[in-house]
């Protein structure tokens with residue numbers, strides 16, 4: 196781990212401080228970059244919400260070797276984890292690793308461990324292009340996430356995403372309000388159920404909506420026909436003071 200952390204510090208060039216605990220403090224406000232927006236309270240809330248989970252110790256049973264293999268959207272995965280879509284490696288991480296090297300490592304590394312990697316999207320064309328190429332090279336074994344662009348651009352990208360061979364496509368609605376896109380003159384906005392239905396109809400495989408943080412939005416997503424949601428606040432990079440993602444999964448909202 197020492198060697199890995201030292202190497203990460205070198206490659207991340209200060210964009211990520213590689214802190215002992217990734218808690219959003221050192222990089223607060225660094226979007227673009229690796230931090231959370233503004234005070235990074237939403238980034239910190241993500242960490243706190245996850246850390247608030249505790250395991251139940253169940254020891255009276257006959258399971259000697261725990262089995263964590265699972266099936267998600269028809270894909271058999273060796274563990275219930277997908278690698279999140281990350282785009283803009285050059286301007287978010289300082290360019291110590293190229294977009295292509297990062298995406299290839301993510302897609303191939305995920306496959307090598309029996310799961311799937313997701314790829315991101317952004318204003319510069321090379322972000323989604325690099326992701327599409329890596330998924331195509333892997334025979335469609337990856338999940339491309341497209342930003343909620345307007346009109347033709349969105350439908351064109353969805354079509355090209357499907358041409359990679361991927362049969363699961365995602366859209367990160369949690370990018371609505373992302374300052375990085377606004378700085379580049381291309382902000383994106385929320386989508387209505389009617390718009391989501393049109394988008395859903397343009398995808399022949401499964402469709403994931405990323406950025407659902409309330410029960411109300413989850414119900415609307417279901418109404419629009421999406422197959423799965425990702426509960427996420429985009430790493431606290433969009434809305435300061437948003438709730439921590441893992442907190443939204445709790446049955447009781449009192450805690």
Ligand SMILES: Cc1cc2nc3c(=O)[nH]c(=O)nc-3n(C[C@H](O)[C@H](O)[C@H](O)COP(=O)(O)O)c2cc1C
Pocket residue numbers: 228229230241279280281282283287314315316317340366367405426427428429430431440
């Ligand atoms: C540098 C950086 C770039 C990101 N790029 C994308 C992207 O292109 N598409 C996307 O859907 N999410 C993107 N995200 C958000 C992550 O996929 C993810 O939502 C975030 O790290 C928080 O994890 P969680 O969603 O599991 O809570 C990015 C996050 C970071 C830190």
